[in-house]
Amino acid sequence: MLFSNESVANFINTYFEPAWEMVRQVPIFRLDFGNNNVITRTLHGNIATYVCTSSGEVLDALPGIYAPTAYVDSLNQFRLLSNYVDREGKEKRPQRLKDYHQKQAETLRKNEAPFVLVNSAGISKAAIERTVAVLVAAKDAHLYPSMDGRVLHAKATLTKDKLQLDSQEELENWKLLSEDTRLNETIRRRQIHALLADAGLVQPDQIKKRIYKEVLHADLDDPYLGLGNMLFTNYPFAKEDKAP
Amino acid sequence: MIRSVFTFGAGILLLAGTLAATSSLAEDKPIEKPAYITKSTIEKPAKALLAGTFVNPKVAPGKVRWHTDFSIACETSKKSGKPVLLFQMMGKLDDQFC
Secondary structure, eight states: OGGGSHHHHHHHHHHOEEEEEEEEOOOEEEEEOSSSOEEEEESOOOEEEEEEOTTOOEEEEEESOOOHHHHHHHHHHHHHHHHHTTTTOGGGHHHHHHHHHHHHHHHHHTTOOOOEEEETTOSTTOSGGGOOEEEEOGGGGGGSBOTTSSBOOSSOOOOGGGSOOOSHHHHHHHHHHHHHHHHIIIIIHHHHHHHHHHHOSOOHHHHHHHIIIIISOOOTTSTTTTOHHHHHTTOTTHHHHHOO | OHHHHHHHHHHHHHHHHHHHHHHHHHHHOOOOOOOOOOHHHHHHHHHHHHTTOOOOOBOOOTTSOOBSSHHHHHHHHHHHOOOEEEEEEESOTTBSOO
Protein backbone atom coordinates (compact mmCIF):
# COMPACT_ATOMS: atom_id res chain seq x y z
CA MET A 1 0.00 0.00 0.00
CA LEU A 2 1.17 3.53 -0.79
CA PHE A 3 1.27 4.71 2.82
CA SER A 4 3.28 1.70 3.94
CA ASN A 5 6.09 3.00 1.73
CA GLU A 6 8.73 4.59 4.02
CA SER A 7 9.63 7.49 1.74
CA VAL A 8 5.97 8.37 1.15
CA ALA A 9 5.03 8.15 4.84
CA ASN A 10 8.11 10.11 5.98
CA PHE A 11 7.48 12.88 3.47
CA ILE A 12 3.85 13.25 4.52
CA ASN A 13 4.67 13.15 8.24
CA THR A 14 7.37 15.81 7.77
CA TYR A 15 5.62 18.35 5.57
CA PHE A 16 1.86 17.96 6.07
CA GLU A 17 -0.91 17.62 8.60
CA PRO A 18 -2.62 14.54 7.13
CA ALA A 19 -6.16 13.18 7.46
CA TRP A 20 -8.17 10.57 5.55
CA GLU A 21 -11.90 10.17 5.05
CA MET A 22 -14.30 7.76 3.42
CA VAL A 23 -16.56 9.16 0.68
CA ARG A 24 -18.74 6.02 0.55
CA GLN A 25 -18.50 2.30 1.21
CA VAL A 26 -16.38 0.50 -1.35
CA PRO A 27 -18.17 -2.15 -3.43
CA ILE A 28 -16.79 -5.55 -2.55
CA PHE A 29 -16.92 -8.45 -4.97
CA ARG A 30 -16.77 -12.01 -3.60
CA LEU A 31 -16.74 -15.00 -5.87
CA ASP A 32 -17.36 -18.29 -4.10
CA PHE A 33 -16.32 -21.21 -6.27
CA GLY A 34 -18.17 -23.62 -4.00
CA ASN A 35 -15.08 -25.67 -3.12
CA ASN A 36 -13.91 -23.50 -0.20
CA ASN A 37 -12.11 -21.18 -2.64
CA VAL A 38 -13.35 -17.61 -2.29
CA ILE A 39 -11.90 -14.58 -4.06
CA THR A 40 -12.54 -11.14 -2.54
CA ARG A 41 -11.86 -7.99 -4.51
CA THR A 42 -12.92 -4.35 -4.38
CA LEU A 43 -14.43 -2.44 -7.27
CA HIS A 44 -13.92 1.19 -8.15
CA GLY A 45 -11.61 1.94 -5.24
CA ASN A 46 -10.93 5.44 -6.56
CA ILE A 47 -9.02 7.91 -4.47
CA ALA A 48 -8.26 11.62 -4.44
CA THR A 49 -5.53 13.50 -2.57
CA TYR A 50 -6.04 17.18 -1.75
CA VAL A 51 -3.70 19.81 -0.41
CA CYS A 52 -5.57 22.41 1.62
CA THR A 53 -4.89 25.54 3.62
CA SER A 54 -5.37 25.57 7.38
CA SER A 55 -8.83 27.01 6.65
CA GLY A 56 -9.67 23.88 4.68
CA GLU A 57 -9.57 25.53 1.25
CA VAL A 58 -8.48 23.23 -1.60
CA LEU A 59 -5.32 24.34 -3.36
CA ASP A 60 -4.86 21.33 -5.61
CA ALA A 61 -5.80 17.66 -5.98
CA LEU A 62 -4.30 14.44 -7.30
CA PRO A 63 -6.74 12.05 -8.95
CA GLY A 64 -6.36 8.32 -8.54
CA ILE A 65 -3.40 6.15 -7.63
CA TYR A 66 0.27 6.96 -8.25
CA ALA A 67 3.55 5.15 -8.14
CA PRO A 68 5.40 6.07 -4.91
CA THR A 69 8.13 8.20 -6.50
CA ALA A 70 5.70 10.17 -8.64
CA TYR A 71 3.42 10.58 -5.63
CA VAL A 72 6.20 12.09 -3.50
CA ASP A 73 7.16 14.42 -6.36
CA SER A 74 3.56 15.58 -6.63
CA LEU A 75 3.31 16.07 -2.87
CA ASN A 76 6.44 18.20 -3.04
CA GLN A 77 4.72 20.33 -5.66
CA PHE A 78 1.76 20.60 -3.28
CA ARG A 79 4.04 21.75 -0.48
CA LEU A 80 5.57 24.43 -2.70
CA LEU A 81 2.15 25.49 -4.01
CA SER A 82 0.98 26.32 -0.49
CA ASN A 83 3.91 28.72 -0.25
CA TYR A 84 3.56 30.07 -3.81
CA VAL A 85 -0.08 31.18 -3.56
CA ASP A 86 0.60 33.28 -0.43
CA ARG A 87 3.78 34.99 -1.60
CA GLU A 88 1.97 38.26 -2.29
CA GLY A 89 -0.28 38.03 0.77
CA LYS A 90 -3.40 36.03 1.55
CA GLU A 91 -5.68 38.50 -0.20
CA LYS A 92 -3.97 37.67 -3.49
CA ARG A 93 -4.32 33.92 -2.91
CA PRO A 94 -7.55 33.36 -4.91
CA GLN A 95 -6.20 35.10 -8.03
CA ARG A 96 -2.74 33.50 -7.86
CA LEU A 97 -4.32 30.09 -7.46
CA LYS A 98 -6.73 30.63 -10.36
CA ASP A 99 -3.88 31.84 -12.60
CA TYR A 100 -1.80 28.79 -11.63
CA HIS A 101 -4.56 26.33 -12.53
CA GLN A 102 -5.46 28.09 -15.77
CA LYS A 103 -1.82 28.10 -16.83
CA GLN A 104 -1.39 24.39 -16.05
CA ALA A 105 -4.65 23.41 -17.78
CA GLU A 106 -3.64 25.31 -20.92
CA THR A 107 -0.17 23.74 -20.98
CA LEU A 108 -1.53 20.23 -20.63
CA ARG A 109 -4.18 20.93 -23.27
CA LYS A 110 -1.33 21.59 -25.68
CA ASN A 111 0.27 18.27 -24.65
CA GLU A 112 3.24 20.10 -23.18
CA ALA A 113 4.96 19.34 -19.88
CA PRO A 114 3.32 21.32 -17.07
CA PHE A 115 5.11 24.13 -15.24
CA VAL A 116 6.83 23.10 -12.03
CA LEU A 117 7.26 24.80 -8.70
CA VAL A 118 10.81 25.01 -7.38
CA ASN A 119 12.35 26.48 -4.27
CA SER A 120 14.45 29.42 -5.39
CA ALA A 121 15.84 29.96 -1.87
CA GLY A 122 18.73 27.62 -2.60
CA ILE A 123 20.04 24.64 -0.68
CA SER A 124 21.36 26.44 2.39
CA LYS A 125 18.03 28.17 2.98
CA ALA A 126 15.86 25.18 2.09
CA ALA A 127 13.95 25.05 5.38
CA ILE A 128 10.18 25.14 5.45
CA GLU A 129 9.94 28.65 6.81
CA ARG A 130 12.38 29.94 4.18
CA THR A 131 10.83 28.28 1.18
CA VAL A 132 10.44 30.66 -1.74
CA ALA A 133 8.42 28.85 -4.34
CA VAL A 134 8.50 30.03 -7.92
CA LEU A 135 6.83 28.65 -11.01
CA VAL A 136 9.17 27.73 -13.85
CA ALA A 137 8.89 25.94 -17.17
CA ALA A 138 9.56 22.22 -16.98
CA LYS A 139 12.66 22.55 -19.14
CA ASP A 140 14.23 24.93 -16.61
CA ALA A 141 13.50 22.87 -13.50
CA HIS A 142 16.94 21.23 -13.65
CA LEU A 143 18.52 24.60 -12.87
CA TYR A 144 17.15 24.49 -9.34
CA PRO A 145 18.40 22.09 -6.67
CA SER A 146 16.03 20.07 -4.54
CA MET A 147 15.99 20.29 -0.77
CA ASP A 148 18.47 17.50 -0.26
CA GLY A 149 20.93 18.94 -2.76
CA ARG A 150 20.14 16.69 -5.67
CA VAL A 151 19.17 18.25 -8.97
CA LEU A 152 15.42 18.03 -9.18
CA HIS A 153 13.92 16.83 -12.40
CA ALA A 154 10.48 18.04 -13.36
CA LYS A 155 8.99 14.62 -12.72
CA ALA A 156 10.89 11.60 -11.53
CA THR A 157 10.35 8.79 -13.98
CA LEU A 158 9.53 5.35 -12.80
CA THR A 159 11.62 2.92 -14.74
CA LYS A 160 11.54 -0.81 -14.60
CA ASP A 161 15.33 -1.01 -14.16
CA LYS A 162 15.24 0.78 -10.84
CA LEU A 163 12.80 -1.71 -9.41
CA GLN A 164 13.42 -5.23 -8.24
CA LEU A 165 10.53 -7.10 -9.72
CA ASP A 166 10.59 -10.73 -8.66
CA SER A 167 7.62 -12.12 -10.53
CA GLN A 168 5.49 -11.72 -13.64
CA GLU A 169 2.63 -10.60 -11.41
CA GLU A 170 4.78 -7.79 -9.98
CA LEU A 171 5.78 -6.77 -13.49
CA GLU A 172 2.14 -6.62 -14.58
CA ASN A 173 1.19 -4.64 -11.48
CA TRP A 174 4.04 -2.21 -12.17
CA LYS A 175 2.83 -1.74 -15.74
CA LEU A 176 -0.70 -1.02 -14.52
CA LEU A 177 0.52 1.44 -11.90
CA SER A 178 2.81 3.11 -14.40
CA GLU A 179 -0.05 3.52 -16.86
CA ASP A 180 -2.35 4.81 -14.10
CA THR A 181 0.28 7.37 -13.11
CA ARG A 182 0.71 8.52 -16.72
CA LEU A 183 -3.04 8.86 -17.17
CA ASN A 184 -3.38 10.75 -13.90
CA GLU A 185 -0.60 13.16 -14.76
CA THR A 186 -1.95 14.03 -18.19
CA ILE A 187 -5.65 13.73 -18.85
CA ARG A 188 -6.92 13.71 -15.29
CA ARG A 189 -4.66 16.47 -14.00
CA ARG A 190 -5.75 18.68 -16.89
CA GLN A 191 -9.36 18.12 -15.82
CA ILE A 192 -8.50 18.89 -12.20
CA HIS A 193 -6.73 22.14 -13.13
CA ALA A 194 -9.69 23.26 -15.27
CA LEU A 195 -12.15 22.33 -12.54
CA LEU A 196 -10.23 24.18 -9.80
CA ALA A 197 -9.65 27.25 -12.00
CA ASP A 198 -13.40 27.38 -12.45
CA ALA A 199 -14.38 26.62 -8.82
CA GLY A 200 -12.01 29.03 -7.07
CA LEU A 201 -11.27 28.53 -3.36
CA VAL A 202 -13.63 25.84 -2.07
CA GLN A 203 -13.81 23.25 0.70
CA PRO A 204 -13.25 19.59 -0.29
CA ASP A 205 -16.92 18.71 0.23
CA GLN A 206 -17.94 21.35 -2.32
CA ILE A 207 -15.88 19.75 -5.04
CA LYS A 208 -15.77 16.08 -4.09
CA LYS A 209 -18.73 14.92 -6.19
CA ARG A 210 -17.53 16.74 -9.31
CA ILE A 211 -14.06 15.22 -9.04
CA TYR A 212 -15.41 11.72 -8.53
CA LYS A 213 -17.97 11.99 -11.32
CA GLU A 214 -16.13 14.00 -13.96
CA VAL A 215 -12.53 12.96 -13.39
CA LEU A 216 -12.61 9.55 -11.69
CA HIS A 217 -15.82 8.41 -13.45
CA ALA A 218 -17.39 7.15 -10.24
CA ASP A 219 -20.66 9.04 -9.71
CA LEU A 220 -21.18 8.98 -5.94
CA ASP A 221 -24.93 9.63 -6.40
CA ASP A 222 -25.33 6.54 -8.58
CA PRO A 223 -25.99 3.47 -6.40
CA TYR A 224 -24.22 1.31 -9.00
CA LEU A 225 -21.31 3.74 -9.56
CA GLY A 226 -21.86 3.85 -13.30
CA LEU A 227 -21.85 0.06 -13.67
CA GLY A 228 -25.62 -0.27 -14.03
CA ASN A 229 -25.63 -0.72 -17.81
CA MET A 230 -22.97 -3.36 -17.71
CA LEU A 231 -24.69 -5.25 -14.89
CA PHE A 232 -28.30 -5.12 -16.03
CA THR A 233 -28.41 -4.83 -19.82
CA ASN A 234 -29.41 -8.24 -21.24
CA TYR A 235 -29.54 -9.72 -17.73
CA PRO A 236 -32.70 -11.90 -17.68
CA PHE A 237 -33.39 -11.49 -13.95
CA ALA A 238 -32.82 -7.73 -13.74
CA LYS A 239 -36.43 -6.93 -12.78
CA GLU A 240 -36.60 -9.59 -10.09
CA ASP A 241 -33.30 -8.52 -8.56
CA LYS A 242 -34.49 -4.92 -8.30
CA ALA A 243 -37.84 -5.93 -6.74
CA PRO A 244 -38.07 -5.48 -2.94
CA MET B 1 -58.52 -74.83 -9.18
CA ILE B 2 -60.00 -73.40 -6.03
CA ARG B 3 -56.69 -71.51 -5.50
CA SER B 4 -56.84 -70.14 -9.04
CA VAL B 5 -60.42 -68.98 -8.60
CA PHE B 6 -59.49 -67.35 -5.31
CA THR B 7 -56.46 -65.56 -6.80
CA PHE B 8 -58.48 -64.37 -9.78
CA GLY B 9 -61.21 -63.10 -7.53
CA ALA B 10 -58.74 -61.25 -5.27
CA GLY B 11 -57.21 -59.61 -8.31
CA ILE B 12 -60.63 -58.46 -9.53
CA LEU B 13 -61.47 -57.05 -6.11
CA LEU B 14 -58.10 -55.21 -5.93
CA LEU B 15 -58.57 -53.69 -9.38
CA ALA B 16 -62.10 -52.61 -8.56
CA GLY B 17 -60.96 -51.01 -5.33
CA THR B 18 -58.19 -49.08 -7.06
CA LEU B 19 -60.51 -47.81 -9.75
CA ALA B 20 -63.00 -46.70 -7.12
CA ALA B 21 -60.37 -44.81 -5.10
CA THR B 22 -58.98 -43.05 -8.14
CA SER B 23 -62.43 -42.06 -9.25
CA SER B 24 -63.13 -40.67 -5.80
CA LEU B 25 -59.95 -38.53 -5.78
CA ALA B 26 -60.64 -37.16 -9.22
CA GLU B 27 -64.05 -36.00 -8.21
CA ASP B 28 -62.91 -34.20 -4.98
CA LYS B 29 -59.72 -32.37 -6.06
CA PRO B 30 -58.83 -31.13 -9.53
CA ILE B 31 -55.08 -31.28 -10.42
CA GLU B 32 -53.52 -27.87 -9.79
CA LYS B 33 -50.72 -26.38 -11.78
CA PRO B 34 -47.75 -25.47 -9.46
CA ALA B 35 -47.24 -21.70 -9.01
CA TYR B 36 -44.28 -20.08 -10.76
CA ILE B 37 -41.42 -19.72 -8.28
CA THR B 38 -39.31 -16.64 -9.00
CA LYS B 39 -35.53 -16.52 -8.76
CA SER B 40 -35.65 -13.95 -5.96
CA THR B 41 -37.97 -16.20 -3.92
CA ILE B 42 -35.42 -18.99 -4.06
CA GLU B 43 -32.47 -16.67 -3.38
CA LYS B 44 -34.01 -14.66 -0.53
CA PRO B 45 -33.34 -17.25 2.18
CA ALA B 46 -29.75 -17.63 1.03
CA LYS B 47 -29.24 -13.86 0.90
CA ALA B 48 -30.70 -13.45 4.38
CA LEU B 49 -28.38 -16.15 5.65
CA LEU B 50 -25.30 -14.57 4.09
CA ALA B 51 -26.19 -10.95 4.94
CA GLY B 52 -23.74 -9.54 7.46
CA THR B 53 -21.48 -12.58 7.45
CA PHE B 54 -18.59 -10.90 5.57
CA VAL B 55 -16.22 -9.19 8.00
CA ASN B 56 -13.65 -6.82 6.54
CA PRO B 57 -10.53 -7.32 8.68
CA LYS B 58 -8.90 -4.26 10.24
CA VAL B 59 -5.32 -3.33 9.28
CA ALA B 60 -2.93 -0.51 10.14
CA PRO B 61 -3.48 2.47 7.79
CA GLY B 62 0.15 2.59 6.66
CA LYS B 63 2.93 4.48 8.43
CA VAL B 64 1.46 7.97 8.16
CA ARG B 65 0.49 9.67 11.44
CA TRP B 66 -3.09 10.49 10.49
CA HIS B 67 -5.17 13.01 12.39
CA THR B 68 -8.57 11.74 13.50
CA ASP B 69 -10.40 13.90 10.98
CA PHE B 70 -10.06 16.80 8.57
CA SER B 71 -11.11 19.50 11.04
CA ILE B 72 -8.44 18.45 13.55
CA ALA B 73 -5.82 18.43 10.79
CA CYS B 74 -6.86 22.01 9.91
CA GLU B 75 -6.62 23.13 13.53
CA THR B 76 -3.19 21.59 13.88
CA SER B 77 -2.12 23.18 10.62
CA LYS B 78 -2.88 26.65 12.03
CA LYS B 79 -0.30 26.05 14.73
CA SER B 80 2.35 24.19 12.73
CA GLY B 81 2.15 26.19 9.51
CA LYS B 82 2.14 23.01 7.47
CA PRO B 83 -0.53 22.58 4.79
CA VAL B 84 -3.24 19.96 5.23
CA LEU B 85 -3.20 16.77 3.18
CA LEU B 86 -6.63 15.17 2.81
CA PHE B 87 -6.85 11.64 1.39
CA GLN B 88 -10.34 10.66 0.20
CA MET B 89 -11.30 7.14 -0.77
CA MET B 90 -14.08 4.63 -1.10
CA GLY B 91 -14.04 2.35 1.89
CA LYS B 92 -11.82 2.76 4.94
CA LEU B 93 -8.06 3.03 4.96
CA ASP B 94 -7.91 0.71 7.99
CA ASP B 95 -9.95 -2.05 6.30
CA GLN B 96 -8.09 -4.84 4.51
CA PHE B 97 -10.39 -4.58 1.48
CA CYS B 98 -10.63 -0.94 0.51
